[in-house]
Amino acid sequence: MTVKEHFDSMDYGLAPESAAEALDWITARDGAFGLYINGAMTAPGELFKSRNPATGEVLAQVTQASADDVDVAVIAARKAQKSWGALPGHARAKYLYALARLVQKHSRLFAVLESMDNGKPIRESRDIDVPLVARHFYYHAGMAQLQDAELPDREALGVCGQIIPWNFPLLMLAWKIAPAIAMGNTVVLKPAEYTSLTALLFAQICDEAGLPNGVVNIVTGDGRVGEAIVTHEDIDKIAFTGSTNVGRQIRRATAGSGKSLTLELGGKSPYIVFDDADLDSAVEGLVDAIWFNQGQVCCAGSRLIVQEGIADRFYAKLKARMGKLRIGDPLDKSIDVGAVVDPIQHQRITDMVNASAGEGELYQAPCPLPDQGCFYPPTLITGLSSASTLMQEEIFGPVLAATTFRTPSEAVEIANNTRYGLAASVWSENVNLTLDVAPKLVAGVVWVNGTNMFDAAAGFGGVRESGFGREGGWEGLQAYTKPRGKAVSLKPIAPVSAPKDAKVDALDRTAKFYVGGKQARPDGGYSQAVWAKSGALLGHVGIANRKDIRNAVEAATAASGWAKTTSHARAQILYYIGENLSARADEFAARIDAMTGGRSGAKEVDAAISRLFTYAAWADKFDGAAKPVPMRGVALAMNEPVGVIGGFCPDEAPLLGLVSLMAPAIAMGNRVVLAASQPYPLAATDFYQVLETSDLPGGVVNIVTGDHATLAAPLAGHLGVDAVWSHTGADISATVELESAGNLKRSWINNAKARDWMGAAGEGREFLSHATEVKTVWVPYGE
Numbered sequence: 025m026t027v028k029e030h031f032d033s034m035d036y037g038l039a040p041e042s043a044a045e046a047l048d049w050i051t052a053r054d055g056a057f058g059l060y061i062n063g064a065m066t067a068p069g070e071l072f073k074s075r076n077p078a079t080g081e082v083l084a085q086v087t088q089a090s091a092d093d094v095d096v097a098v099i100a101a102r103k104a105q106k107s108w109g110a111l112p113g114h115a116r117a118k119y120l121y122a123l124a125r126l127v128q129k130h131s132r133l134f135a136v137l138e139s140m141d142n143g144k145p146i147r148e149s150r151d152i153d154v155p156l157v158a159r160h161f162y163y164h165a166g167m168a169q170l171q172d173a174e175l176p177d178r179e180a181l182g183v184c185g186q187i188i189p190w191n192f193p194l195l196m197l198a199w200k201i202a203p204a205i206a207m208g209n210t211v212v213l214k215p216a217e218y219t220s221l222t223a224l225l226f227a228q229i230c231d232e233a234g235l236p237n238g239v240v241n242i243v244t245g246d247g248r249v250g251e252a253i254v255t256h257e258d259i260d261k262i263a264f265t266g267s268t269n270v271g272r273q274i275r276r277a278t279a280g281s282g283k284s285l286t287l288e289l290g291g292k293s294p295y296i297v298f299d300d301a302d303l304d305s306a307v308e309g310l311v312d313a314i315w316f317n318q319g320q321v322c323c324a325g326s327r328l329i330v331q332e333g334i335a336d337r338f339y340a341k342l343k344a345r346m347g348k349l350r351i352g353d354p355l356d357k358s359i360d361v362g363a364v365v366d367p368i369q370h371q372r373i374t375d376m377v378n379a380s381a382g383e384g385e386l387y388q389a390p391c392p393l394p395d396q397g398c399f400y401p402p403t404l405i406t407g408l409s410s411a412s413t414l415m416q417e418e419i420f421g422p423v424l425a426a427t428t429f430r431t432p433s434e435a436v437e438i439a440n441n442t443r444y445g446l447a448a449s450v451w452s453e454n455v456n457l458t459l460d461v462a463p464k465l466v467a468g469v470v471w472v473n474g475t476n477m478f479d480a481a482a483g484f485g486g487v488r489e490s491g492f493g494r495e496g497g498w499e500g501l502q503a504y505t506k507p508r509g510k511a512v513s514l515k516p517i518a519p520v521s522a523p524k525d526a527k528v529d530a531l532d533r534t535a536k537f538y539v540g541g542k543q544a545r546p547d548g549g550y551s552q553a554v555w556a557k558s559g560a561l562l563g564h565v566g567i568a569n570r571k572d573i574r575n576a577v578e579a580a581t582a583a584s585g586w587a588k589t590t591s592h593a594r595a596q597i598l599y600y601i602g603e604n605l606s607a608r609a610d611e612f613a614a615r616i617d618a619m620t621g622g623r624s625g626a627k628e629v630d631a632a633i634s635r636l637f638t639y640a641a642w643a644d645k646f647d648g649a650a651k652p653v654p655m656r657g658v659a660l661a662m663n664e665p666v667g668v669i670g671g672f673c674p675d676e677a678p679l680l681g682l683v684s685l686m687a688p689a690i691a692m693g694n695r696v697v698l699a700a701s702q703p704y705p706l707a708a709t710d711f712y713q714v715l716e717t718s719d720l721p722g723g724v725v726n727i728v729t730g731d732h733a734t735l736a737a738p739l740a741g742h743l744g745v746d747a748v749w750s751h752t753g754a755d756i757s758a759t760v761e762l763e764s765a766g767n768l769k770r771s772w773i774n775n776a777k778a779r780d781w782m783g784a785a786g787e788g789r790e791f792l793s794h795a796t797e798v799k800t801v802w803v804p805y806g807e
Contacts (some may be wrong), residue, residue, distance in 0.1 A: 039357035058229035062100035063237030077143035104238025109208035123235035126159035143363030163480035164202035178505035180208030182260035185253035190216035213689030280758025291446030294439035297323030298452040299514040319422035323447035328426035346389035373421035435799030446486035511777035519703035523559035533563035540579030541722020557621030568730035578693035583723030591644035602636035640688035658805035665693035667746030678704035
């Protein structure tokens with residue numbers, strides 16, 4: 025073609041990236057890789073093939089690890105952790121800094137190897153993935169440096185098992201390894217079966233950085249390796265990124281094991297376009313939202329929700345842009361869309377589209393596809409209902425499902441009509457509108473007039489069935505640390521048995537439940553006596569059942585307006601509760617002494633009043649942050665209420681324990697369903713009389729009494745409950761974690777360990793962090 029013809033057509037030429045260095049790296053190892061354990065590569069064992077999805081050619085052979093291999097890796101990690109965790113933060117920071125520099129030094133090799141192994145365009149791996157990997161190690165080098173000064177009360181968890189997916193093999197590795205080793209943990213990491221090569225290259229730079237043996241261990245293979253990690257008894261924490269179904273299985277498998285768990289799971293993220301949006305910018309953003317990495321992104325904007333008045337015009341612009349996308353060799357720098365990771369995934373995408381595309385209008389970009397490899401055309405399906413399978417289920421491919429809306433409230437309703445809650449994008453030139461909509465979206469991340477913005481300083485993670493926990497930022501470090509010190513085992517407290525010579529007052533005193541702001545009788549009609557150690561009958565309390573729990577959760581759900589109440593108003597009510605409790609302090613102290621047979625009632629009441637004042641003070645002071653991300657804009661980390669929290673109150677502190685769970689939860693805008701202390705429940709039933717006179721809206725606090733072991737399954741398993749806190753003396757931690765897998769709710773359990781409710785461990789930021797979700801709202805600015 026002549027120069028003029030090139031200008032007339034504006035066709036791209038080829039811009040191939042050489043694969044020679046990457047192939048040489050593979051060849052130098054005879055094309056077969058072992059495992060990286062205790063600072064050395066093992067000899068290759070049972071091998072499986074790693075293929076280039078763009079060509080189908082075999083790149084290398086990788087070892088299928090066994091359970092014994094995982095055990096050896098865990099032993100190495102355990103041995104290394106003691107000395108690694110004991111290093112000053114500055115010493116660990118130097119290693120992370122070295123890893124960051126080495127990622128940069130080997131950046132081209134990492135990028136090419138990633139594109140060959142995964143199928144993503146080289147422009148993405150070179151310009152997005154690898155720079156973010158280096159950024160995470162630089163950022164967490166700083167976190168290690170600051171740990172001793174800024175986190176003096178927290179320490180490493182121990183050995184972390186980490187399982188990462190195939191869509192961002194190297195970036196997910198950095199997201200997991202960097203914070204873990206920065207805080208003094210050691211890791212056993214399993215890369216995805218399809219995409220192990222950049223993890224094995226990372227093992228090489230661990231050696232080049234001089235990282236102590238056993239700090240990082242990499243074991244490759246299929247799901248059996250992941251299972252061996254999840255079930256290993258000497259691993260302290262599991263971090264998993266992957267599908268919701270597998271995440272649910274991991275939640276069940278780790279229930280009762282004492283392992284810490286974070287899950288970053290699937291998504292079906294809405295991409296909302298209002299009629300005043302810059303449509304050309306919104307179209308370009310949508311290309312990044314759904315066709316970036318072939319749509320194989322957990323937070324992909326796979327649900328287009330466009331305002332009805334501009335829908336036809338927007339679809340026309342979008343189709344025109346789709347027609348210009350280039351699909352082909354991932355190592356061609358002019359390519360927009362690469363190859364799907366594997367034939368199995370390609371077939372899954374095909375089957376889902378074929379099964380449900382008839383519900384709407386199917387359009388596939390008229391882009392020529394290569395003759396070989398796992399390529400799927402960019403696809404748009406319009407006219408779908410919000411209940412359509414393609415609008416509800418994660419496709420994990422270059423497929424965009426679309427529907428329309430008329431009003432902002434309808435847009436929010438459609439956006440939230442999903443079991444997921446990972447990310448969302450909102451497009452409008454009216455910043456007031458975008459910032460009105462963003463807090464209403466059930467998502468861990470919201471992008472305003474942008475999409476797929478990530479940084480190590482800004483937390484990333486979801487809610488609902490998109491998992492729990494955050495990666496990045498200060499909030500991400502919580503997942504890799506624990507309170508300093510050794511917890512002691514909790515001694516269960518049995519209720520006082522009926523005496524031989526009972527002292528019964530002729531006046532019957534039967535306490536009811538407190539549900540929806542009213543006293544309610546138990547559904548089952550059963551009650552139990554509460555005896556003083558002196559032999560006096562103090563009264564009766566109801567025995568709650570599944571229906572009582574259901575009624576309490578319904579009341580809490582109906583009180584959703586509490587989350588919209590200003591923090592100042594919530595603070596005033598907490599102060600008022602404390603004031604009213606103070607007026608009856610002597611009465612409550614006497615009741616506690618009568619139930620427990622002790623003399624510490626007055627001290628406990630004083631502590632409860634102080635705690636109410638503490639959380640009244642925190643209500644308008646537990647603020648978020650503007651994250652220093654490298655962009656013209658701001659990433660706002662906003663603390664939002666979790667929702668409905670179920671709580672099993674401590675036995676040993678019948679009033680203070682209840683207040684210690686209730687107060688931080690409602691201070692942050694949550695509603696609670698609390699099961700009172702089992703042996704000493706009357707302090708809770710007396711306390712709801714205080715709540716009735718303190719202007720607290722009905723349903724914000726609900727209190728039942730009964731056997732915690734019986735109530736654990738219905739409360740933890742209720743799909744209307746968003747989190748469960750268990751600090752009871754009953755052995756229910758395993759049940760709570762197992763039942764929470766239904767909707768993957770957060771759980772905070774004591775694992776039969778005691779807590780000093782009178783001391784500093786009984787209040788503070790730890791409680792507030794469990795009472796909030798961090799939503800990161802990205803707001804770019806400027807022309």
